[in-house]
Amino acid sequence: MKDEFVQIASFFYAMDAHILRGILESEDIEVRLFDEQMSSVLPIYPAMLGGVKVLVNKVNLDKAKKITDVYFENLHSEVKTACPNCDSIKIRHDYKKYFSSLFINALGIFIGGYSLSNSLCRYKQCKECGFTW
Numbered sequence: 299m300k301d302e303f304v305q306i307a308s309f310f311y312a313m314d315a316h317i318l319r320g321i322l323e324s325e326d327i328e329v330r331l332f333d334e335q336m337s338s339v340l341p342i343y344p345a346m347l348g349g350v351k352v353l354v355n356k357v358n359l360d361k362a363k364k365i366t367d368v369y370f371e372n373l374h375s376e377v378k379t380a381c382p383n384c385d386s387i388k389i390r391h392d393y394k395k396y397f398s399s400l401f402i403n404a405l406g407i408f409i410g411g412y413s414l415s416n417s418l419c420r421y422k423q424c425k426e427c428g429f430t431w
Contacts, residue, residue: 302356303330306366308349312338315350318369327362328355381424388425 309315312334319329332351337344344350354362380387423430 303353304356304359305332305351305353306359306362307352307370309352310337310344310349312350315352318352318366321369322352322354322362322365325361325365327358327365329353329362379422381427381429382431383429384424384427386424386426389422390425391422 307315307318309318312331315331315334319331322329330353332353333344333347334350336347337350352366379389381389421430
């Protein structure tokens with residue numbers, strides 16, 4: 299029973315699974331990731347395989363579930379972003395940069411099977427002063 303592992307979470311991206319893994323390991327919980335390599339090969343694999351699975355030792359299951367629940371609560375909580383220029387909270391995504399980045403990603407997937415850019419949805423623009431970051 300000591301070496302039995304059970305799944306407590308799965309993620310579309312391996313880096314998200316590694317974040318939870320780091321949190322759990324900092325609490326002395328033994329963690330293993332499953333399907334990490336296959337999910338990193340092509341973007342379609344995580345959807346086919348069910349994502350990168352986070353498994354914990356059954357001995358620490360209750361402690362790991364509590365930590366994971368807190369992690370997901372914090373992950374899905376709403377974060378208010380303020381403009382670094384004028385401190386306004388009236389923010390919108392800069393769609394011009396978003397769609398050009400989307401086009402670059404689609405082109406890369408069509409040509410080579412992988413994304414050329416990971417900058418989707420990373421651009422924000424302040425409605426008050428027009429500052430973009």
